[in-house]
Amino acid sequence: MTTTATEIVVVGGGSAGLSASLTLSRARRRVVVIDSGDPRNSSADGAHGLLGQEGIGPIDLLRKGREEVKSYGGRIIHARVIDARPDGDSFRIVTDSGDDISARAVVIATGTRDQLPDIPGLRERWGRDVIHCPYCHGWEIRDQRIGVLGTGPMSALQALMFNQWTTNVQFFPQGIDYGGDLAMLAATGISVGSQTVVGIVVQGDRLTGVHLDDGSTMALDAVVAPTATRARVDGLTGLGLDISESPAGTAVTVDAAGHTSVPGVWAAGNVAHPATQLSEAAANGARVAMTMNTELIFQDAERAVQEMENDR
Structure with missing residues (x-):
């Protein structure tokens, strides 16, 4: 020593x-x-x-x-x-x-x-097309299709933030009750999904969508996972x-x-x-x-x- x-x-x-x-x-x-x-x-x-x-x-x-x-x-x-x-x-x-x-x-x-959500495939894309901060990565995903995951009490407001960089934002509450925050999202044009994201779709080393709990998939270009x-x-x-x-x-x-x-x-x-x-x-x-x-x-x-x- x-x-x-x-x-x-x-x-x-x-x-x-x-x-x-x-x-x-x-x-x-x-x-x-x-x-x-x-x-x-x-x-x-x-x-x-x-x-x-x-x-x-x-x-x-x-x-x-x-x-x-x-x-x-x-x-x-x-x-x-x-x-x-x-x-x-x-x-x-x-x-x-x-x-x-x-x-x-x-x-x-x-x-x-x-602390990332326990969703298969999410961690492997972290920092690339799975992100958390609009000021760190918002420009890079501007005008793209973005899905924001509900992970905690501030996630709905995080979705509102990303609306500054793209008008195509989908919010997934993931079973969390966001109360009046959802009305604010709807008023600003953010869609609120009723399904839960259960996996990530990747093609050619690029995120192309998410798997939902009803067996369907939704096409997306990036996922936001507030941590x-x-x-x-x-x-x-x-x-x-x-x-x-x-x-x-x-x-x-x-x-x-x-x-x-x-x-x-x-x-x-x-x-x-x-x-x-x-x-x-x-x-x-x-x-x-x-x-x-x-x-x-x-x-x-x-x-x-x-x-x-x-x-x-």
Whole structure:
């Protein structure tokens, strides 16, 4: 096992984690990034809404980000955290590749997992023609035939959102009672199906429709599956982080500055704010890093004053 002492460990090498790491490395902090290499958007054809990088492949974006962090002295470890916990005035992080790291502070940027409906064929198309976010993918499916699945209390409103990009929207409640929301859909021209989607029709590596529970099929070009999300905190339970729960899923609890419930541990990006886009997650990572660095500077100054007074 390799033992390392550093200032800051960033757990998660996605847009938020790398953005935080870049900011901290440029602030001359000793930074170690631990990344499992399993980004949430890995199956997407391109990342959208990121100024200057529109349409870039998600893996290409992360590769560029890693090189930028390393150019300022940051270290990248490709591994999974298997244990993390407070250790006196620092934190101890252990990985499955044998790294044992002691750090003054930690940034959690592990992202979130999408909880997809249990419909055969759905996961295989995820990020391509099975999507969830109109701002991430709406342009790519503009003017196409879209089916929106009822997966939770906000799904009907999600269907209303996609009506901005196409006038051919079909909503499937999937057995959930949406009450007055269905009247709003009907008033805006969105069809509400009485059948339940039970499968996906694929021809030539392209989604062409859905199977319904009455044995019929409906021709579609894309399916929207609004997802609940769960914060990725595997290996991090020893930190004792507070986790918030809602109908939309779970997230690490943070304040406006990114502090978690554990002093010395911050969180950034989708692990704390599941609904944020890539550009927002990257910006949040940078902001959390700036706040962290500033607080560490003042902590050191206060400690120096205290030591000076003790020496008198």
